[in-house]
Amino acid sequence: MSERRSPLFLERQSYRGRRLVDFLRILPLLGGLLWAVPLLWPTGEESTVTTSEAIIYIFGVWLFMVLASAAVSFFLRRSGLSVERKDG
Amino acid sequence: MATMNILVAVCFVYVAFLFFVAFAAERAARQGRSGWLRSPMVYTLSLSIYCTAWTFYGAVGYAARSGMEYLTIYIGPTLVMIGWWWGLRKLVRIGRTQRVTSIADLISSRYGKSNLLAIGVTVLAVIGTTPYIALQLQSVTLSFSVFADAADKSGGMTDMDSTALLVAMGLALFTILFGTRNLDVNERHHGVVIAIAVEAIVKLFALLAVGAFVVWGVVGGVGEMMARIDASDIGHWQMRGDRWASLIFLSAAAFLCLPRMFQVMVVENDDEGHLRTASWAFPAYLMVMSLFVVPIAVTGLDLLPEGSNPDLFVLTLPLAMGKEGLAMLSFIGGFSSATSMVIVAALALSTMVSNHIVMPIWLSVTGGGASVSGDVRNVVITSRRFSIAGVVVLGYLYFRVSGGGTALASIGLVSFAGVAQLLPVLLGGVFWRGATRTGAFVGLSVGFVVWTYSLLLPSFGPDAVLSTQILDQGPFGWSWLRPQAFFGIEGLDPLVHAILWSISLNGLSFVLASMVGFPTPLERLQGAQFVNVYEHSTTPQSWSGNAAQSEDLMIMSQRILGAREAQTLFEREAKRQGVSGYLPDTTPDFLQALERALSGSVGTATAHAMIGQIVGGASVSVEDLLAVADETAQMMEYSSRLEAKSDEQARTARQLRQANEKLQQISVQKDAFLSQVSHELRTPMTSIRAFSEILRDSERLSESEQVKYASIIHDEALRLTRLLDDLLDLSVLENGQVNLNIQSGQLGRLLDHAIASALTGSGAEGFVIHRDSVLEAVRLTTDLDRLSQVFINLISNAQKYCDADVPELAIRVSPRDDRIVIDFVDNGSGISKEDQAVIFEKFARVGAMRAGGAGLGLAICREIMARLGGSVSYLPGQGGAAFRVILPTSQAMAAQ
Numbered sequence: 001m002s003e004r005r006s007p008l009f010l011e012r013q014s015y016r017g018r019r020l021v022d023f024l025r026i027l028p029l030l031g032g033l034l035w036a037v038p039l040l041w042p043t044g045e046e047s048t049v050t051t052s053e054a055i056i057y058i059f060g061v062w063l064f065m066v067l068a069s070a071a072v073s074f075f076l077r078r079s080g081l082s083v084e085r086k087d088g
Numbered sequence: 089m090a091t092m093n094i095l096v097a098v099c100f101v102y103v104a105f106l107f108f109v110a111f112a113a114e115r116a117a118r119q120g121r122s123g124w125l126r127s128p129m130v131y132t133l134s135l136s137i138y139c140t141a142w143t144f145y146g147a148v149g150y151a152a153r154s155g156m157e158y159l160t161i162y163i164g165p166t167l168v169m170i171g172w173w174w175g176l177r178k179l180v181r182i183g184r185t186q187r188v189t190s191i192a193d194l195i196s197s198r199y200g201k202s203n204l205l206a207i208g209v210t211v212l213a214v215i216g217t218t219p220y221i222a223l224q225l226q227s228v229t230l231s232f233s234v235f236a237d238a239a240d241k242s243g244g245m246t247d248m249d250s251t252a253l254l255v256a257m258g259l260a261l262f263t264i265l266f267g268t269r270n271l272d273v274n275e276r277h278h279g280v281v282i283a284i285a286v287e288a289i290v291k292l293f294a295l296l297a298v299g300a301f302v303v304w305g306v307v308g309g310v311g312e313m314m315a316r317i318d319a320s321d322i323g324h325w326q327m328r329g330d331r332w333a334s335l336i337f338l339s340a341a342a343f344l345c346l347p348r349m350f351q352v353m354v355v356e357n358d359d360e361g362h363l364r365t366a367s368w369a370f371p372a373y374l375m376v377m378s379l380f381v382v383p384i385a386v387t388g389l390d391l392l393p394e395g396s397n398p399d400l401f402v403l404t405l406p407l408a409m410g411k412e413g414l415a416m417l418s419f420i421g422g423f424s425s426a427t428s429m430v431i432v433a434a435l436a437l438s439t440m441v442s443n444h445i446v447m448p449i450w451l452s453v454t455g456g457g458a459s460v461s462g463d464v465r466n467v468v469i470t471s472r473r474f475s476i477a478g479v480v481v482l483g484y485l486y487f488r489v490s491g492g493g494t495a496l497a498s499i500g501l502v503s504f505a506g507v508a509q510l511l512p513v514l515l516g517g518v519f520w521r522g523a524t525r526t527g528a529f530v531g532l533s534v535g536f537v538v539w540t541y542s543l544l545l546p547s548f549g550p551d552a553v554l555s556t557q558i559l560d561q562g563p564f565g566w567s568w569l570r571p572q573a574f575f576g577i578e579g580l581d582p583l584v585h586a587i588l589w590s591i592s593l594n595g596l597s598f599v600l601a602s603m604v605g606f607p608t609p610l611e612r613l614q615g616a617q618f619v620n621v622y623e624h625s626t627t628p629q630s631w632s633g634n635a636a637q638s639e640d641l642m643i644m645s646q647r648i649l650g651a652r653e654a655q656t657l658f659e660r661e662a663k664r665q666g667v668s669g670y671l672p673d674t675t676p677d678f679l680q681a682l683e684r685a686l687s688g689s690v691g692t693a694t695a696h697a698m699i700g701q702i703v704g705g706a707s708v709s710v711e712d713l714l715a716v717a718d719e720t721a722q723m724m725e726y727s728s729r730l731e732a733k734s735d736e737q738a739r740t741a742r743q744l745r746q747a748n749e750k751l752q753q754i755s756v757q758k759d760a761f762l763s764q765v766s767h768e769l770r771t772p773m774t775s776i777r778a779f780s781e782i783l784r785d786s787e788r789l790s791e792s793e794q795v796k797y798a799s800i801i802h803d804e805a806l807r808l809t810r811l812l813d814d815l816l817d818l819s820v821l822e823n824g825q826v827n828l829n830i831q832s833g834q835l836g837r838l839l840d841h842a843i844a845s846a847l848t849g850s851g852a853e854g855f856v857i858h859r860d861s862v863l864e865a866v867r868l869t870t871d872l873d874r875l876s877q878v879f880i881n882l883i884s885n886a887q888k889y890c891d892a893d894v895p896e897l898a899i900r901v902s903p904r905d906d907r908i909v910i911d912f913v914d915n916g917s918g919i920s921k922e923d924q925a926v927i928f929e930k931f932a933r934v935g936a937m938r939a940g941g942a943g944l945g946l947a948i949c950r951e952i953m954a955r956l957g958g959s960v961s962y963l964p965g966q967g968g969a970a971f972r973v974i975l976p977t978s979q980a981m982a983a984q
Contacts, residue, residue, distance in 0.1 A: 025173055038327060
């Protein structure tokens, strides 16, 4: 239950698991950045960005986020990192 | 036109279908087939109550008015879900380890189980949610009116208010039926969750159908659609950057703080692994939900007449194209979104209102907390039902009074900003050990006041609550305090202005007040448990509970959890401690477990207070403070190892002590047994000898005297035979040489027979027996004669030993899994704790040998029940002497 002293080197599998979690942590920040890009676009009537382009960009980012998240969750399950705890 | 009637009929069929689904799910869960009910997909779909009617109808209207801004409402939650490893995982873990019942419960529990704080959060949540419920009712009535207008020519107009009222009543009924079925929130609401999962599919399907119809049916393909979008009024990117950023933040905050989201996300979660699936599946759901919004908006603006309400395009567009079936589907989709939101919101709010406002008031009014008489469980359920009805009625009243606002989205955002005030306190509590109760109070109050003043009141329009003069010049002419331009900073969008100031002032004052004050030990302890939940999710917050009486605790928890759950809990805890029976020692561990179990029913603060009342006050032990102060890995590991060892030793010692006591008692009993047997044998022998000598030696005995003496000899001989029979019976049973005579029969009839045999000729007038013939209609296949012997013994014991003025005996039968439980409870003074341990031993008799049995009855009963594959035991805490007979119903018995 208590924190065991972490070993210096990890097995390959746990190492992969931890890097996966690192990626998982970065993902929302990446999403935030990508979705902040529209802030840079010119706005108003004379805007050069059409709504269809905006739709393609924003939903493209969305699709990427979903796929990346799905991939992480798939590999996370395989890595067997203990995420879940059933009622007990 | 029959559309209106069809619509009403479809509505009823749909609602009936939902009831059926919920009912079937509850049934499946009760029968233990709940596996598929709890798949990650169901969890993900249940999260979709985020998409209310505001999404279904309002998003299109929003897009028609402000272009792409509507996307912010879905991007925020997407980021939260994708970042689940940061925040949600921790919230869910805390929710599960602390058995949190609502967001108010979580916050109150984190800040030292403060009920005042819980009340504050509850009030804020109710204020923030009521307009939202009104919004759902409004959207349903509006969509009705669309069909009614179409049917108007034939005079099929319906009354809008009565529609809303009907909908509200139906929703309240559904929530009460499936939301308050079980009290312990950890048992979770399977029916409700499945119903909203189904609704999630329905609304997604409906919106996709309309979208696909518009893109491919009306416009003719994606390319054409894109061209039309670019040619429309919203064809160019026009966005206020401040609104884009702050709305994404706002929706993310609301997603975490909305009571209904907290309910499905944390409270109803029963496997943290589900988050992993939801982390991508829910963003995908949101993406698909918002995909067709712009196409529908643009097409609606193009094709529908000027001035038609864009909030209803999803409905009016198919209708205008003559697709009534599609319009109907879309109506059902909107109906789904509205109903699922109201159901869960009412459920979440009612838990908060009942646990944090009604229950504390009720407890203080009735005067005695845990020691009051009566069934607390019923009070909790009743108060929860009334709270549900109250919340829905409040929403309905708001709808009536406001008369149905203009744009759906604006109420939604005001409401979002209100609940977002919980964010600093929530995040601070979960990530920062230094956050204190005072800080939380100050932060929440400041946030609430600023939100009310700068957003809620102005949202009613100028001169509604705040006069135009105050809006323009500030109160008392203080221009730096203008509601929409604090400190003279003008030009900000009013919403952005309100979010910026309320959240930042809220957070700032929360942090500052936390740093200035000093927390109580309980706050620090809870803080450590919340913030470091992954390290010591099992470290209990301690009770020093040696003075507590387990029996009192049992009486109290039976009232709250129900007799069966409480007995199971106590039995399990006793077993864990290595003690037999139903009464565990009141160790801190046990009290901790009990408090968690109770808090699932009445909330943390109340449970803590109730146990505190019996135990005599909580205290924080030195070990706990050490755990907070010093957490180096070695220290923790060392102490935990020691703790485990000492726990084990304590357990062994307890067992040894118990065994030793029992041995001593048995040895005393054995001596007593021998002298008892000699005594019992000798008394009749003496009189037999004496009277037979008289008969032999006396010459002149009258006829009647002879008969009298002979019958005395006969009686005494009978007594001897009975005693020897009993002894023999017992030894046969104990050696397992008995042959069982298996027959089938009715339990009720067996009890009739037993009562008749036990009470005939025993002078038992006025001995009342309560029974329930319906429950007794059970067929048994067992040795009926032996079982009847047990019943006769228990009944005649009750009749002999019950010392009440009006003796009564209740026989309660309850089926339980594959066993039948039969309780015999009388209203006498019961059996003392010392005697409870020995009554099943041979020749054990309680108190003075008033009734003069040999003390073999219960020993024989125990042996018989063991042979029949069941058991008989003493059940403490029932108000009198109570014996519990447990019998297997299935054939699989100890086949001797």
